[in-house]
Amino acid sequence: MLIDVEKEAQKLRSSRLMVDDEQVASFKETIERITSLSDPKHITLLCLGFDDATEMHEVMFGLVHAIESYDAIAGPEVATTNFINALPLLLPHASDWAEILLSRILNDKESQALLRRLLKATSSNIQEVVSSILRNLADEDPKQFKRKVEGVLT
Template identity: 35%
Template sequence: MDILECVKILKENKKLSNNAEIEKFEDAIENILTTNKFEYLYCGFEDATEDEEVMYGLVHAIESYYGIIQKEQYFSVFINETQKIVSEAKEWVKLMNIRILNDDESLEQYIATAQKCNNTVKNFLQDIMKEVLLEDTELFSKPVSKFINGIK
């Protein structure tokens, strides 16, 4: 199956409302993983999904590339792709950012990559971080401040 067909399947089945959709969705993830073009996985995110457990599998599939490719490439793709999906998957974008905030090494590389972005992208990232901060000020104030101050 070619990658564009896999992308189509992810988009058509990301609500995950029945077993057939779940199976197609998971198969598409597996097929995309064999191409090493993980940027195509991001289109599968959907806040209105009916099966969060399967959606977490998509998070883990993307995170599996963190140790495989260059960290700057990983975060460049992350930044570019999350901007594209934020309108339908803002909660998943925030969740993935939270996971980065909870890992010092990842946060450092994320900051280093984000520093190179233009102001529009930096503003987008800062807005996401501010929303994360609202979820738990006590837990996230230090890493969010580190990120926001680090990309100025």
């Protein structure tokens, strides 16, 4: 079966608030269809599914795990590169989810080092967006993130 990825991305966007059981089911099924293609470029499409206004946090964490699964599919460098390039798409409507995703990277030393290296090699626009989110994380929870953020940004 041929999957129209753009149509799937639209379904993900239109069901991301998950206001009823039908949207929850659609959201979950769409994530599965997109990830079944195993293309790390689809991380960008998956990121379009995030929205801070949803109350279905446990379902949204399924999307977090789907994005993280690309580390095993394509390797951490490819997956992280695609993820950081997609981060501007999360702002402003999913800034909390952007912080959650980045905090998960910060909580792993190898992932921190990779993020630091990849940020230096990316565009200044992406660097600014990611740096802003990271600084916000450090300001919100300095005990947990200040040193980690400084390590990534220096």
